Amino acid sequence: MAGDTLNINNKAIAQNTFDAIVVGSGISGGWAAKELCEKGLKTLVLERGRYVEHIKDYTDTTKAPWELTHHGEKTVTDINNSPIQSKCYAYNEVSKHFFVNDLEHAYNQVKPFDWIRGDHVGGRSLMWGRQCYRWSDVDFSANAKDGHGVDWPIRYKDIAPWYDYVEPFVGISGSLENLPQLPDGKFLPPMEMNCLEKQVAERIKKNFSDGRTMIIGRTANHTVKVGDRGPCQYRNKCHEGCPFGGYFSSNSATLPAAARTGNMTLRPFSVVQEIIYDKETKKAKGVRIIDSETMQTIEYFAKIVFLNASTLGTAHILLNSVSDVFPEGLGNTSGQVGRNLMDHHYGVGAYGDTDDFADSYFFGRRANGIYIPRFRNINDATMQKDYVRGFGYQGGASRSRIEEIHEGGIGGDYKDSLTEPGKWTFGIGSWGEHLPYYDNKVTLNKDKKDKWGLPTLDIDCEFKENEKAMRKDMMNSAAEMLEKAGLKNIGTYDSAPAPGFCIHEMGTARMGKDPKTSVLDGNNQMHDVKNVFITDGACMASSACQNPSITYMALTARAANHAVDELKKGNL
């Protein structure tokens, strides 16, 4: 009977209605969940992959190499199932269950693009590199200054309080350096440089007059306890999940905080198909998901929606959310959704060794290195002719057993010679800014569907002239610094990874001042659909050269605060 049906529908709608929906449980989704729940919103967190419980599901991470069938290595089957994921530095016999099966998660490379993904609760916050560097106004004003992309609607002063807010909870170790291009944060005690790193740092400072400096990496590894997390045990197995909670992840930190409020409903196996737009209210009224286990379609409703599905995942959902009002995808009147895709270009640098410190060694496996902050194009004195923007270096020194091996290759003396450490070595690799180009884009491919019947993504992205010119300097400057630091046997490398492989993809729904040329406003709120907020990498209007996660986290907390304010004012 009609009445019954209506009654059931009403009940179902009530059961499926929340104050807020967060799509994605990775590094930014976890923050959205925590902030919204702590502000009292009943929040549904949708995660397309399986559940991963902190500590309990970090299987095998306490095993020694010999306790693993392949001593940690990947197999041919791994490579066949995940030809893209298995190239990632963090992929090994233990961590591989945090990476998708590429055969089941198809996308199309119009140009080479390595899309590294973890579909599970916590997303890539489980395997991330953990380096955390604030942006400065060198970065936020870059687009306005040289005309690439559109001007950021915010400046450092807008985000600084939010870096201050998120950093102590994240738990970032680092040193205070007072550098204008790399602002200090609220840090835990820094990790220690080893002997060779200290020497290189001194010599770089002494030999370069442009203010360049080498500092210890700023990392979300906890050098002291952060609440019930950590401290770091210096095993250097972070990407396998840490049974000590020694580094920040959604699983260790934000999701438990959200759960403690009693306001979070976390739903794994929920592939978001689209955002449901209501043209009467001009707002999103909820999302439609596919339960990936039952293939059932379910609708959920809320007053606000946070999209934290990752740069490409978020673009996919927007482009797939078509309606009469938004035939090109939700909130896409600017035509910028899916455009301006960026990554960092990296995999280029130099290495060398030294006979110094033969009587020194180290203890522990420090899951962190050194950082050389950007020193190009940061003021008039450092302007470059060949390219705009800049790059930083990460790297470090270590002493491993290597050099004795070249001569004499069989027998007891040979074996024993392999058991001692060799020379100290030092290496750095560079991370460079990728400009926002309109034609670096993702689009939907409706002819090729994924296993849930959704269109796949065509990814069409490349590095261009500015990046290529910058790369030459990235390599040459690396070698020059190593030379001046007194290292020997210096070599350079450029492994030329494809875009995507740096796993810093961003930019597909950029922030901006003008709704005609950008998707989000200065509060990460969609220009076109006011109750939808996007605070993952998609929101970025430029890429800078710093590892981006801490900026996503700060923007997320800031946007959540704004969203709840607006809700209270009755504006949403």
Added chain:
Amino acid sequence: MNRRDALSRVALIFGGTVIGAEAFLSGCKTATKYGASLNFTPDDTAYLNEIAETILPATNTPGAKEAKVGEFMAVYVKDCYEEKDQKIFMEGMAKLDEACNTKNGKSFMECTPEQRHEFLVALDKEAKDYQKSKKEDDPTHYFSLIKQLTLMGFFTSEPGATKALRYVAIPGRYEGCIPYKKGDKAWAT
């Protein structure tokens, strides 16, 4: 040091890419019939253990045989080698024995430790010279594969990591500068 460093180190030693670990470079393979049907007999494993023990014998620390490097090689070649390298490895096991027969008039297993040592010193030199002069597309020398896996298997085994080297599962702290004296063992990881 992490696993990736360990791999690069082995790669540095041999001046190239570690076979198996970087097999993706040559593209995505579909059928791996050779891989699935590949079978090492107990005799094969015993033979590999003796080769490995000759390369890395027991000294005042355990050797490759005690570390069961033969067993490791069998698993690794079966699961982590592409078909073309499996072929080189399997055929190499036979070639090694033939060469031994030619030189010593008996199989490798029948040779004394001294004969095995002398034979592998010569084979090691042959492999090294071949690897140095070979063109990029030429196949890897089978003995280079065997030696690579022997080193990898041994130094990641329990006796190799904890007795020949030093292994601390949970360091708990980092000290960037501590005294070192000649003879102190290197860290295993």
